[in-house]
Amino acid sequence: MNKKQYAFGLILLFISPVLGFLGSLRKINTRYGKYILILFFGIYGATMLFPVGTDGYRHASNIANHYYGLGLGEFLKETKAIFLFRPEPETNDDFFLHFISYIASFFSSSAAGLYAIAGLIYGYFFVNGINKVYSLIRGKWDLVLLLLFLIFLFWKSFEGINTIRNHTGGWIFFNGAFSYFQTKDRKYILLILLAPVVHFGYFILTIPFYLIAIFGNWPKIYLLVFLSSFFLTPDINTIERYAKTTELGREKFNSYVKDDAYLEARSSKAGRQNKSFHVEYYFKGIKLLIQLLFIYAVIFFGYLKRKNHDYFLSSLASLALLLIAGANLSTFTSSLEKRFFLNAALYLLAYLIILYNENIAQKKTLSVYGYRTIVILGAPVIFLFVFTQLSLIGEYTGFKVLISPGIYPFLNGEEITIKEFIKQVFI
Secondary structure (H helix, E strand, O other): OOHHHHHHHHHHHHHOHHHHHHHHHOOOOOHHHHHHHHHHHHHHHHOOOOOOOOHHHHHHHHHHHHHOOOOHHHHHHHHHHHHOOOOOOOOOOOHHHHHHHHHHOOOOOOHHHHHHHHHHHHHHHHHHHHHHHHOOOOOOOOHHHHHHHHHHHHHOOHHHHHHOHHHHHHHHHHHHHHHHHHHOOOHHHHHHHHHHHHOOOHHHHOHHHHHHHHHOOOHHHHHHHHHHOOOOOOOHHHHHHHHOOOHHHHHHHHHHHHHHHHHHHHHHHHOHHHOOHHHHHHHHHHHHHHHHHHHHHHHHOOOOOOOOOOHHHHHHHHHHHHHHHHHHOOOOOHHHHHHHHHHHHHHHHHHHHHHHHHHHOOOOOHHHHHHHHHHHHOHHHHHHHHHHHHHHHHHHOEHHHHOOHHHHHHOOOOOOEHHHHHHHHHO
């Protein structure tokens, strides 16, 4: 590690966390660059602000109302209840959030300590996940590659810290699965086993990975499963019967299915007219575009014939297919359906980027021209997606992240987000 570069990065981080982040971003493939970026995520988490009703707001309230001043005996009692799938009413369902909430409560009753810890952990897996794909890109960048990487970079970035569990678990899963397919080293399965500890839902979301790891990579079968998922409807009564064998399962079923359906119906009626165009359509548009690109690549670039595909690339495509199939089979609950697709897209995008860079970019065939045409025609959708993600990030990003942490203790008054600051200055 270059000590001078590391010191320079730390100085920039102290002058302004954003400057430190930008200065280290182009060095993401170096050890010092990753360290600075991860430290930035810790500062970013500590300065986040949370609108009422968000996951972050609930977690912050939980720190103040439950964990602050909680004794060790009570903490251990609640921990035991979590592992017995009978969590106490006021505790977190997952051990990860329960544990870091308790640790953060030693220092403060505010959310800053909790989200500093959460930010560091999330940042570690996010930075490493982005770098795993970035480090495989060879040769010159063209417009198509840049647009694809932009989607991957912003698919779930800074705003993902808000929920703490869900997207941290997603990036842990991605790091483990990507590395396992790349190396076949079984130690990465231990990393994947960590994902359900962070978020209970990954007991279900990681099933497609284990199918590939245990039974092997069978492209034609997995494509058939994917196609069949559009026409199959799971028996909700059977799912309910098995889910309710534990108290936690009963609670999750009611929140994911019954409450979820109610909230979805209410929001679609009351909130639809108040949404701006980009909020209403950005996810639908980008979801359609990347699935179209994925299916095009699977059909025309040799996935079924194992042409241009080694085990690594083929497995990424297979996992994306099975996760999308999981989303199709989970339409009875939009929460689980969305989680399946959010995870599927990480592998889908990584596959598209690596496949294009290694096997497509230099070729001049009709199928390649078609692939490029879809990406370039989809550029407005991509920019709409990136703009909306930046807008969402601005809702959580505190203005303090722009200035030196040394000034934080001297700041008084109401804190403000970047988005609110921009509105006040320019609108």
